[in-house]
Structures are given as structure tokens and as C-alpha cells.
Amino acid sequence: MTQPPQKRTQILSNTRGPSGPRRPQRPAAGATDRRAQPPRARRGAGRVAPQVRQAADDGTAREGERIAKLMARAGVASRRDVERMIAEGRVALNGTLVETPATLLKSLRGVTVDGVAVKEPAPARMFLFHKPAGLLTTAKDPAGRPTIYDRLPADLPRVMPVGRLDLNTEGLLLLTTDGELKRQLELPSTGVERTYRARAFGEISQAQLEELIEGVEIEGMRYGRIDANLERRTGRNQWIEMTLTEGKNREVRRVLEHLGLKVSRLIRTRYGPFVLGDSAPAEVAEVRQVDLIKFRKTLK
Missing domain, CATH: 3.10.290.10 (RNA-binding S4 domain)
Incomplete structure (x- = not known):
């Protein structure tokens, strides 16, 4: 099996503290846990709470x-x-x-x-998680399949994934404690770039990939600008790097399949300024507050 080219960069070289990355936990039962809670407030007759x-x-x-x-x-x-x-x-x-x-x-x-x-919001926190293949990006699966929360350490506040990586996609997944930050990062209008590396089987040329810079329409769905580059070819297998800003559902796979390629491995290597580097699968690192604050100032 063809191995991806080695890139020995770090996860934001400044995201780790002296004692190593802090570790997130599964969503704890908190304000939204309905077990062992006092009865609900009684519904008023069309009244709105005072001072609202x-x-x-x-x-x-x-x-x-x-x-x-x-x-x-x-x-x-x-x-x-x-x-x-x-x-x-x-x-x-x-x-x-x-x-x-x-x-x-x-x-x-x-x-x-x-x-x-409900407690007042604490400063937002963000974590970089190296998602292994075979995990769902969800809190719970009715079918009992493993999720990212089954692999996250159990000593962090409640975290939410920024966007999703499908079951068989691996790589960088951002996790945050701040719902508004999550929403900002997911909006296509914010223009945050995501970079993927795909191993695909079939025939493709750099010229064909460069046409994606104008976007492409597939079965009525319009995909925006994609910067795609052919990295390495071995026989009919090749590694392709693709950078985009929309992140629509299964976008990379659908675009490459539209070009006649069959994707056998897909890795997200970057989300905005945050990179996967050479972290191990299931590894977690926290972004320093100074870096997170600086990044948030760049968001539209």
C-alpha cells in the first residue's frame, strides 16, 4: 500500500505547553443533562420572562x-x-x-x-484532534458504532467538533468549547481554508486538476474554487492535495469521483492556520490562548 509522503511539521509548534498537550474529555453531563434534575419551570400563559x-x-x-x-x-x-x-x-x-x-x-x-x-461563558478553548479512520464525528450513534468521543481523554470540558470528517476520513479535527466560534469556522462565508490529501486510483493530469480553480458543478451541486495539485504518482495511484473553503458534505470525494478517480484514503492536514503535522492518531493538543485570540481577530 502506497504510504503518504512524510511531512515532519508540528501541530502549531506553539500549541503545546511545557508539560505536553492538555487532553479533552467526553461531553460531560451538564446543563443539558436531564437526569436527576428539578422539574421544569412551569410554562407561563404567554408571558415572557421579566427583564427580557x-x-x-x-x-x-x-x-x-x-x-x-x-x-x-x-x-x-x-x-x-x-x-x-x-x-x-x-x-x-x-x-x-x-x-x-x-x-x-x-x-x-x-x-x-x-x-x-447556566454558567457565564469562560474564555473559548480549542483543541486539535488527530481523528483516526473508523470513527464517527458525533456524540452518539444509534447503531452503536464508535465515535470520536470514545477516543478522547476524559479530563477536559465539554467540546464540540468544528465541522465533520466522515467515517473513513482521518486527520485534523478541531474541537472547541465555544459554540459561536464553531459556527464561525463552519460558515463558508468566513473563508477559512481546509487542506486535504487524497490517495486516489485512476488517470488524472495536473491540467485537469487546475481546472477546479474555477469550481465545478456535479449533479446540480455547485462546488466553489478548489486549488488542487498532483503530488506524487506510483503507477495508477497518486496523492493529490486539495485546498478549499466551503467544506460541503463529502466534497473532496465527490469531486475526485467526478474526475474518474477512486479515493482509497483521505486525510485532512490543515484547517486555517492549524496543521496536523506528524501527530499520532487520536493525539490531542490544545491551542494556546494567545494563538486562539490572534486567530479569532482574523475571522470576518
Whole structure:
């Protein structure tokens, strides 16, 4: 089996502390754990919790931020999941149910989920995880297949994956405690580059790969600009490096299959300025706060 060319770079050479990488844990039962919790707050008769402002329909200046955004930033859940919690009547403010994710707050003081107080957001943290092939990027699989959380160490706060790598894709997966940061990094409009290396079987030329710089449409789906380069060929097997910014579902595999290639291995090597380097499968490293702050300032 053809081995990938060796690249002896490090995971952000400045992401490891003196004692080595800190290790993340599985999502702990916290504010969203419904077991052994006090009864839900009683639903008010159309009332909105005191001291809450609703988003104005006319687009006028508003105070505070949406509760769903604040809770996502605090690491309770993703913004979408928080909106679902609110719809299910699980979120309250000072004992009165919050009825809309458009509720504006200046802080999370008095906010509870299933009766458990939500803590104010701590500074965002980010971890680089070398995902092995054969793991799902999800918290739980109904079919019982292994997930990334089965391989993460058990001594870190609740972390959320930034985007997904499918079951058989390996390489760099970002994990963060901050739901808003997760959302920023996943949006195509943010323009954060992702780089992949694919081992593929078939015939392809550099000229064909360079045509992807204009994007390509496949079965009605438009894929944006892709910078693709043929790295090395052995017989009809080749390693191809591809850099893109959209990260649509199975994008690299679909584009290469459209070109008549069969992908046998796919590795994500970079996400923004963060690189996989020569880390071992299942290894985790934390990004230093100074580097994370500097990176966030570059996001649109």
C-alpha cells in the first residue's frame, strides 16, 4: 500500500505547553443533562420572562445578544440545539420559560436549562484532534458504532467538533468549547481554508486538476474554487492535495469521483492556520490562548 509522503511539521509548534498537550474529555453531563434534575419551570400563559427584550422586527438598535448565541458561546450546545431546547420548554429565565431564541440578554444570569443554572461563558478553548479512520464525528450513534468521543481523554470540558470528517476520513479535527466560534469556522462565508490529501486510483493530469480553480458543478451541486495539485504518482495511484473553503458534505470525494478517480484514503492536514503535522492518531493538543485570540481577530 502506497504510504503518504512524510511531512515532519508540528501541530502549531506553539500549541503545546511545557508539560505536553492538555487532553479533552467526553461531553460531560451538564446543563443539558436531564437526569436527576428539578422539574421544569412551569410554562407561563404567554408571558415572557421579566427583564427580557425581544428582537425588534423593524431592525432598530437592540440591547444585548440573542440568548441562543450566548448559550452557544457558553458551551451549553450548538445554537441550533439551544433553539430546540427553547422550543421544548427546557430554558427558563428567573423561573419563567423563555419562549423564543430571539430573546435578548446582556448576560446569562438567571438562565437555567432543566432547572440547572447556566454558567457565564469562560474564555473559548480549542483543541486539535488527530481523528483516526473508523470513527464517527458525533456524540452518539444509534447503531452503536464508535465515535470520536470514545477516543478522547476524559479530563477536559465539554467540546464540540468544528465541522465533520466522515467515517473513513482521518486527520485534523478541531474541537472547541465555544459554540459561536464553531459556527464561525463552519460558515463558508468566513473563508477559512481546509487542506486535504487524497490517495486516489485512476488517470488524472495536473491540467485537469487546475481546472477546479474555477469550481465545478456535479449533479446540480455547485462546488466553489478548489486549488488542487498532483503530488506524487506510483503507477495508477497518486496523492493529490486539495485546498478549499466551503467544506460541503463529502466534497473532496465527490469531486475526485467526478474526475474518474477512486479515493482509497483521505486525510485532512490543515484547517486555517492549524496543521496536523506528524501527530499520532487520536493525539490531542490544545491551542494556546494567545494563538486562539490572534486567530479569532482574523475571522470576518
